[in-house]
Amino acid sequence: MESYWFDSHSHMNDDPFLEGFDEYISRALESNVRRINLICLNRAQLEYALKKKETYPFLDATFGYHPEDVDKVSEEDIRYLESVIDDPRIIALGEIGLDYYWVSDNKEKQKELFIRQIEIANRANKPIVIHSRSAAQDSFDILKQYAGTKVLLHCFGESNEMMREYLRLGYYVSFTGVLTFKNSKNVQHNAATADIDRIMIETDCPYMTPVPLRGQQNESSYVRYVGEFLANLRQMSVEDLQRQLIANYERFFHEED
Numbered sequence: 001m002e003s004y005w006f007d008s009h010s011h012m013n014d015d016p017f018l019e020g021f022d023e024y025i026s027r028a029l030e031s032n033v034r035r036i037n038l039i040c041l042n043r044a045q046l047e048y049a050l051k052k053k054e055t056y057p058f059l060d061a062t063f064g065y066h067p068e069d070v071d072k073v074s075e076e077d078i079r080y081l082e083s084v085i086d087d088p089r090i091i092a093l094g095e096i097g098l099d100y101y102w103v104s105d106n107k108e109k110q111k112e113l114f115i116r117q118i119e120i121a122n123r124a125n126k127p128i129v130i131h132s133r134s135a136a137q138d139s140f141d142i143l144k145q146y147a148g149t150k151v152l153l154h155c156f157g158e159s160n161e162m163m164r165e166y167l168r169l170g171y172y173v174s175f176t177g178v179l180t181f182k183n184s185k186n187v188q189h190n191a192a193t194a195d196i197d198r199i200m201i202e203t204d205c206p207y208m209t210p211v212p213l214r215g216q217q218n219e220s221s222y223v224r225y226v227g228e229f230l231a232n233l234r235q236m237s238v239e240d241l242q243r244q245l246i247a248n249y250e251r252f253f254h255e256e257d
């Protein structure tokens with residue numbers, strides 16, 4: 001089986017990358033990043049991703065409304081999501097969830113949008129990709145009650161106890177460049193102790209740039225630094241880790257339950 005890196009969560013279909021998109025893709029391929037899941041937060045981003053997939057078939061698309069956009073999402077937007085979610089090129093619904101870090105006076109509205117989207121995913125039998133920030137308990141309670149398909153917690157930074165709870169439910173956790181930061185002992189402990197068949201890696205670019213490039217704009221090619229750090233942490237060869245991660249990615253996004 002061939003081995004390579006993937007980026008399970010990339011925003012290269014957003015502003016900083018649209019100019020010179022092909023260049024970013026070549027750089028990813030040069031770094032042996034051969035699969036990229038583009039996270040689409042609105043219709044324009046989805047259409048862009050699907051158009052690029054015609055040229056680059058190794059691109060995947062995930063589509064959903066982010067909690068930070070809760071005040072912008074209309075009923076028409078919800079209907080649009082419902083109308084496209086069965087498209088096989090859309091491998092998951094996300095990123096959806098709760099974010100109380102920036103805004104916390106609209107918690108009820110965020111929960112409502114989150115639950116509605118989980119229910120759409122349940123009906124379409126699509127996995128969901130979760131964004132949760134400063135909302136650990138509410139996210140957990142809603143997922144436990146409503147999620148009926150596979151669940152991936154992206155950019156996972158919660159406690160080890162919470163991670164265990166999620167793993168017990170059969171969920172997956174994904175790690176960004178934060179894993180490589182010196183002060184990220186908690187995230188490193190999580191990545192070192194999570195079940196190896198439940199882990200993914202991602203850039204979440206343009207944010208979360210890994211060491212040694214921390215401070216620069218992130219891009220999908222840099223996922224290899226996250227992967228190399230993880231291989232070292234788990235004391236695995238790069239090739240063995242790549243094969244394991246590819247199996248996880250395929251099982252999560254491309255196989256029916």
Ligand SMILES: [Zn+2]
Nearest residue numbers: 009039095204
């Ligand atoms: Zn994201």
